[in-house]
Amino acid sequence: MQLVISANSRMASILLDEVRAEDLHLAPRGPAPVSAGGASARAGAVPPVSYMHICETESFSMGVFLLRGGACIPLHDHPGMNGMLKVLYGTLRIACLDTLPAAAAAPPPAAAAAAGPWQRALLRSRQLYTRASPPCLLAPHTDNLHQIDAVDGPAAFLDILAPPYDPEHGRDCHYYRLLEPPAAEPPALPREVWLLETPQASDFWCGGEPYPGPRVSP
Template sequence: MQAPPAFGENLHRLQQLLDEVRAEDLHLVPRGPSAAAAGDGPPWAGVVPPVSYMHICETESFSMGVFLLRSGACIPLHDHPGMNGMLKVLYGTLRIACMDTLPSGAAAAPPPPAAGGGPCLRALFRSRQHYTPASPPCLLSPHTDNLHQIDAVDGPAAFLDILAPPYDPQHGRDCHYYRLLEGPPAGAEPPALPREVWLVETPQAADFWCGGEPYPGPRVCL
């Protein structure tokens, strides 16, 4: 479906506004590293959720909230079917890997074996970049950068997230998780991007879950 004529202008304006948002505007205080826990796992393992969500508001047109990642946390590779989105880092550093799904007929070779996996799909691994509060928002559309993996780098991080329209399984906008089937050999430099890759759909990872926290910022009037 073609976007209305004003879509590009409105998107650019929203991007400009979001670029100005800072953690203090939402009454957020950057958090220090979590207290250490026993064992070799990350400090939050088995104690608190690796990721928390602060709900701000949601309508039929969009949702808005803040994700908070503990040090070492990762939001696994997932999609946003039929959705546009913006992600603005409020504090910390995120490494965001972005991918596009490719038409099924674009595959030049059969997928590698995926033990215990679900359906495979071909994708274009477009970018892997670091984002900080000084970075412009990371954008996604239904066809570009629609698959994301988000990792907290060198400490906790938080980002403001806007999705339009919001997730809604009853209207085909449900979240799916994926795993990259091929990767560079151990100790080798990552292959250059962009490149075509195979993904396999997987259940939500057992070590990933999202808790909830109250939103401390200003009230949103709709």
Template sequence: RQAQLTFARSLISDEAFCDRLARLQRAIGQVTCKDVNLDEKLLHSLSKTTNGGREAPIMYIPLYENRTFSMSIFIIRRGERIPLHDHPGMFGVLKVLHGSGTISSYSAVRPPSGDELEAERHPDVAVSSDSAPCCLTPTERNFHEIRALDGPLAFLDILAPPYDGKVRDCHYYSATAIADGVAVRLRRMEPPGDFWCENATYRGPPIAPHLSSAE
């Protein structure tokens, strides 16, 4: 409900939007594995999807999507990562449900030139199930990479508006330091060959089925 209220297309002040976003972060911060029925067997199960005999590094569980926002769970296997990617014109709220990891994020400092853009690298953030939700906006920390550490990392992900292959497609990047280690050049690239997802079915309670009327 709060995600729909926060990101619904309505004319509200910046102050009101920030208040709604803060409320959403507080609500998401209370979500646990139990709330979404994410059990240990799924967290530690071996993937049946293979690529040359290798297990899928990421498990993707879609929960809900309409034209306003999408909600899903990602599980990153130990030592794996979701490579550096963007969220064009989107807001995002991420809450770790299980495990620990690091998030490397970047903010663009000027519009892209072709397949390259200059960005500022933010300090890496260590995250765990005890951490407050992380937030990205269309202009702040909109590029990030998420890596699992000593075990599987599961997180709840809300994106608004959702990805759209026509106008909000996901792009992947490589990062090269320019001078002082803060300024970097991001170059668009094809998705890394060692990155792919296995889909799994959501087994938790229904996610606000009444929101379908808001589409």
């Protein structure tokens, strides 16, 4: 069964790599940046991130996320889920992490000052992705936590999750704060870090937009 799933994932990744913004009737947005102001700026404001729903079944969900220039989808997880992310336009910086087993060691002093519990994680990668890049893949135990930042302007990506989020079955989205010690030079990756589960950030919310592309039949 694992070999079949792996083969299907490879084929899906190859097919997804061929998808372009034009195929979904999307065009790059203007350079309007994200406004500062947090939750107080939401009234009448354009959301930093919008979602175009394409389809969803019990097995998978598919949609497009659109990020304004400077927007960030905060660090979050995908419990028990596989996923594929393909950039349609723009540039994204994607940080990928794995959770690690609990350790007897106490978190560093900077973490102890905040409300816990903290947990160990492995920061595996922090890379730039464009439409020329292959899809970014996540699995239940590898690269399952992501932070996604739009770099140098607006960006969009096609997002496929299998199975989809479902809080009733333990697949709810959780947000995290990443603690990294200050360093004169960027530390090498991968490396261990500490995470704190947090509420959704006040300056992040996701709006909805109609999907303009061709109909997708599951």
